[in-house]
Amino acid sequence: MQRRFTTEQALQMILTETSAFDSDGEDIDLQSDSDSEQFSEEDAPPPQKRTKRLDTALTETAKDGTVWCKEEVGRHLKFAPIEPYAAEGEPTHEARIRIKTRLQSFLCFLTLQMLRTIQACTIEHARETETVDWFMAIPELMAFIAVVIWRGVTKVPSLSDNWSEMYGNKRIMETMSSDRFKDIMQHLRFDSKNTRAERVQTDKFAAISELWESFRQNCVTFYRPGRHITIDEQLYPSKTRCPFLQYIATKPDKFGIKFWVACDLKSKYICNVFPYVGKEPGRPKEERLSESVVMKLMGPFLDQGRTVTTDNFFTSISLARKLRSRKTTILGTLNKIRREIPPSAREIKQSEFSTQVFSTTDATLTVYAASRKKTVYVMSSMHSVIQTEDSRKRKPSTITQYNSTKCGVDAMDQMVR
DSSP, X not given: OOOOOOHHHHHHHHHHOGGGBOTTOOBOOOOXXXXXXXXXXXXXXXXXXXXXXXXXXHEEEOTTSOEEEEEOTXXXXXXXXXXXXXXXXXXXXXXXXXXXXXXXXXXXXXOHHHHHHHHHHHHHHHHHHSOTTOOOOHHXXXXXXXXXXXXXXXXXXXXXXXXXXXXXXXHHHHHOOHHHHHHHHHHOOSSOHHHHHHHTTTOTTTTTHHHHHHHHHHHHHTEEOOSEXXXXXXXXXXOOOOTTOEEOTTSSSSEEEEEXXXXXXXXXXXXXXXXXXXXXXXXOTTSOHHHHHHHHHTGGGOSSOOEEEEOTTTOOHHHHHHHHHTTOEEEEEOOTTOTTSOHHHHHSOOOTTOEEEEEOSSOEEEEEESSSSOEEEEEESXXXXXXXXXXSSOOBHHHHHHXXXXXXXXXXXXXXX
């Protein structure tokens, strides 16, 4: 039965029960303990269920099982800190000791031992196919290499024009005759043909693999890259007959040998490089080729706080986790068909120049609408906060950072050409 009060009793309660309101006028619970006991525990949802319902509203799961949390632009994210690599790119101590002249700098990469190997293999091939008296000394081989470099500098398309009166280069003509250059070029070899058939069974790159590995190790040994390293693929033009020749229609030279290259961003120095010769027999089936390539190229530079920039062929959340476990961060575009992209970022059409931010414990995902028909996905494990610039396009900081660090390999390729 409901209890009734007289007017005098109600007025007395209002005057005496001042604790029913706090000093700021905020409501306080007026219900007595006896009244609260009238509600069963089933009527009020338990705290755990309410928390779970709140988390479900803020998070979503991608097809590969990655749980993303939607964040606000400009909000600081809870990332495990990784101290960035602070030093600039520079020659190593070994290089500083050895390099006094330009020739010594050149011999850091193409050493005398490598030149002797080329000399021996070239002489062996020439004596088997021409005369037993054919010979080439080390200085002559170095002169031949100098002519090759000068041909690249002068950019004269025809070989014979380099020795012509109209287009010829005086330094080339004084260094070596045209006939001798063609003779060395015809017999130039980098391995012994007598043992190649046996080695090619386990090494498709056997015709030059020994010298190439020496060159690669020299690149790693004599230079210490800075914080930012760019990884990409490069197709070097060639129409030689080999089982790993590639055809890529989007490249300037359609046919060539593909290399995986890691470059220092500032100096455009080749930090590490490997040829692509087909499927690697030792690679686990569950491991992606892209992840294997990045971990192999970054092997000498891990655990030091560096950042690697990649394109959408390499970037993935699993790679970000592997690199982060080795104190290395990643910044790269992500293909929109990747299974780790959250469903809302894939399906919802954003307005032009709008930005969405998602985060996990290992990386952030920036979804930027560059136009009404183009959406860019950038994954980063180095940004603890993502902000947009104060301009019409409102580019997020991850996009700006990527645009400034992705050019390492492309600039190196232009220098090589």
